[in-house]
Amino acid sequence: MLRFFTHNLGWKLFALAASFTIWLNVAGEPDLATILSVPVEYSNFPRDLEISSPIVESVHLETTGPAIQMRGLADAKLAAILDFSTVTAPGERTFTLGASDIKLPRGTRIVRITPAQLRFRFERRATRAVPVEVAFSGALPPGLTLGKVEITPPSLEIAGPESHVRAARSLVTDPFDLSRLSGPGEQSLAVYAAEPQVRFTGTPQVKVKLQVQSTH
Numbered sequence: 001m002l003r004f005f006t007h008n009l010g011w012k013l014f015a016l017a018a019s020f021t022i023w024l025n026v027a028g029e030p031d032l033a034t035i036l037s038v039p040v041e042y043s044n045f046p047r048d049l050e051i052s053s054p055i056v057e058s059v060h061l062e063t064t065g066p067a068i069q070m071r072g073l074a075d076a077k078l079a080a081i082l083d084f085s086t087v088t089a090p091g092e093r094t095f096t097l098g099a100s101d102i103k104l105p106r107g108t109r110i111v112r113i114t115p116a117q118l119r120f121r122f123e124r125r126a127t128r129a130v131p132v133e134v135a136f137s138g139a140l141p142p143g144l145t146l147g148k149v150e151i152t153p154p155s156l157e158i159a160g161p162e163s164h165v166r167a168a169r170s171l172v173t174d175p176f177d178l179s180r181l182s183g184p185g186e187q188s189l190a191v192y193a194a195e196p197q198v199r200f201t202g203t204p205q206v207k208v209k210l211q212v213q214s215t216h
Contacts, residue, residue: 033064033111038078038102044085046122052161052197053121059097065108078102080113087122094119123161131155132171132191132206138179140212146178147211156191156206160198168195176208185210 037058059080080102082095097113104110132151140146156171173189191204 031064032067033062035060035062036078037061038080040082040118041079042082042084044083046084046087048125049087049090049122050125050161050197051120052123052163053092053119056115056118059118060114061102061110062112062114063104063108063110065105076105078104082118090122090124092119092121123163125159126162126165127157127159127201128165128168129155129157130168130171130193132173134173134189134208135175136178137175138177140178140181143215144181144212145215147213149211150209152207152209156204157201158193158195158198159201160195164195164197168193168198171204173206173208176210178210181210181212183212185212 037060039058040056061078080097082097082101087093095118097116097118099110102110102113132153132155134149134151151173158165158168158171171191171193173191176185176187176189186207186209188205188207191200191206193200193204
């Protein structure tokens with residue numbers, strides 16, 4: 001047993017002294033405070049519900065701790081995790097953020113979270129086919145008038161919170177430039193949904209065919 005303690009005694013004493021020196025440096029450092037922005041991440045999102053209120057992307061943390069720990073916070077990839085497992089029906093829900101929702105390095109602590117509470121409105125997910133309108137730019141060359149306009153497909157399906165899907169009246173293409181036409185024309189155009197809370201269930205694109213007629 002004695003040999004165990006005396007074997008490589010010099011190295012052991014050196015390691016002990018080095019550890020003690022590091023501890024003194026850390027213990028002797030003053031605590032620092034900092035404020036940083038961290039993203040909000042959502043877990044256990046309900047499958048048949050959607051958030052219809054504005055999405056909260058980040059919160060601010062006021063934290064304090066030893067200087068050596070605080071300097072590494074910016075690279076710690078922190079996030080506030082909200083658990084939606086208790087959300088089972090439409091309506092408004094309030095979530096209070098606490099230290100358990102954010103994993104900080106050991107030795108640091110949260111002084112304040114801003115905002116400390118996040119409130120969301122949940123709605124049923126809905127889908128609906130909405131007609132597509134063609135936007136035009138420029139003017140036809142002299143002697144031509146616009147004839148039949150064919151849109152394929154004539155409508156596209158959108159999805160999102162029920163009230164926002166109902167509010168969507170039409171979808172609009174990128175502009176079709178009429179000034180370049182000298183006869184019938186065809187273009188594939190991207191389609192835009194002005195309602196920010198909805199999304200397309202397929203590719204947001206249509207094919208537009210234009211017929212033009214001579215005025216002479």
